[in-house]
Amino acid sequence: MNAASRADAAIYPLAYAARLAGLDPQTAARWIRGYTFKHRGERRTSAPVVHVTSDNSPDGKHLTFAELLTLRLVRAFRERGLGLPAIRRAAQIATERYGVDNPFVTKSFRTDGRSVFLELEDRGKLRGSDRLLVNALTGQQQFREVVEPSLFKDVVFAGAMPEQWFPRGRDHSVVIRPDRSFGAPHIAGKGVRTDVIADAVAAEGRGEEAILAVARWFGLTEKEVRDAVAAEAEWQLPKAA
Numbered sequence: 001m002n003a004a005s006r007a008d009a010a011i012y013p014l015a016y017a018a019r020l021a022g023l024d025p026q027t028a029a030r031w032i033r034g035y036t037f038k039h040r041g042e043r044r045t046s047a048p049v050v051h052v053t054s055d056n057s058p059d060g061k062h063l064t065f066a067e068l069l070t071l072r073l074v075r076a077f078r079e080r081g082l083g084l085p086a087i088r089r090a091a092q093i094a095t096e097r098y099g100v101d102n103p104f105v106t107k108s109f110r111t112d113g114r115s116v117f118l119e120l121e122d123r124g125k126l127r128g129s130d131r132l133l134v135n136a137l138t139g140q141q142q143f144r145e146v147v148e149p150s151l152f153k154d155v156v157f158a159g160a161m162p163e164q165w166f167p168r169g170r171d172h173s174v175v176i177r178p179d180r181s182f183g184a185p186h187i188a189g190k191g192v193r194t195d196v197i198a199d200a201v202a203a204e205g206r207g208e209e210a211i212l213a214v215a216r217w218f219g220l221t222e223k224e225v226r227d228a229v230a231a232e233a234e235w236q237l238p239k240a241a
Contacts, residue, residue, distance in 0.1 A: 010052075010062035011183040017063045019235050020167065020176065020185070021071040028071055031084075032063075049074055049088050051101040065178040069151065069162055070102040076150030086130040090120050107160045110152045114143040167231065173224045174231045185231060187224045197225055198232035 012020070018028035031049040038044070050070045052063060063071070077087050094103035094116045103109050109116070117137040120126070126134055136142045156164040164177040167185065175188040185194040197214060204210030215225045 009178065010064050010067075011178060012063045012065070012068050014061050014063065017068045017071060021068060021075060023071060023075055031071065031074060032067075046084065047088060049084055049091065051091075051095075065165075065176075065183065066102050066105050066161060068176075069105040069155070069165060073104045073147075073151045076146075080133060080146060081129045082133050083130050086120065086126060086134065089123070089125070090116050093119050093123075105151070105155075105162055107157050110147070113147060114138060114140055117143070168227065168234070172231070173227045185228075187220060187228060190218070190220060190224065192218050192220065192228075194228035194231050197228035201225065201229050 014028060014032065015025045018025040021028065030046070032052055034046050034048045036043055036045050050063075050067055052067055074087055078084070091102075091104065094109055094113070095101065097103070097116065098106055098108045100106055103116075104113075114137065117134050121131075121134050121138055137146060154166045154169055155162045156166075163179075164175050166172060166175050166188075168174055173187050173189075174185050174194055176183070176185050180186060181191055181193050186192055187194070187197070197218065197220070200214045200217065201210045204213055211222055211225050211229075214220070215222050218225075
């Protein structure tokens with residue numbers, strides 16, 4: 001499979017994608033599949049927020065790299081108080097504007113996404129904190145302060161779409177890219193998977209000697225080993241609901 005086809009392939013099982021995005025798997029599933037709920041005795045349906053194409057994932061349980069990153073950005077909006085209905089409407093506007101299924105992670109949204117929130121504001125139907133946050137996002141500086149740190153400053157683009165993601169920041173050596181190491185987190189430029197490194201350190205007792213030994217075995221620096229161990233430890237923590 002070449003790099004382009006790998007980028008479009010649904011290679012991340014839902015639970016694994018949720019872990020990488022810092023989410024509880026049940027929350028990720030609701031955002032992808034939608035859910036039903038009762039309101040004043042009536043059963044209602046909440047539509048999906050992240051669009052998973054059937055061609056990419058016939059079983060509906062695997063995500064592409066772009067879909068994984070969309071989970072990450074939706075989480076960032078939710079953490080700042082934006083409700084799912086507002087996020088969903090913004091995604092619909094952006095889809096119409098940019099012509100892609102998951103527009104939040106495109107380079108176009110990075111540079112012009114402020115206009116999506118301007119249109120969302122114009123269309124109305126916003127309440128309370130959603131209105132306040134959307135009003136903030138229509139300002140160029142405020143939009144950059146929310147969106148850039150949330151995702152894009154740690155993403156490398158190839159054309160219009162993301163190619164690499166440094167989940168702990170570019171000052172760390174851990175990278176995720178769909179065309180390397182079968183999409184798994186690994187050390188940039190080396191290709192060694194972070195889970196393999198962390199398991200090796202654990203098997204050797206987790207101390208300084210273990211880190212030095214694993215660095216020698218895999219041809220890594222001590223910092224690269226520490227970055228891998230820290231990343232894997234972070235992904236094992238309880239996730240946002």
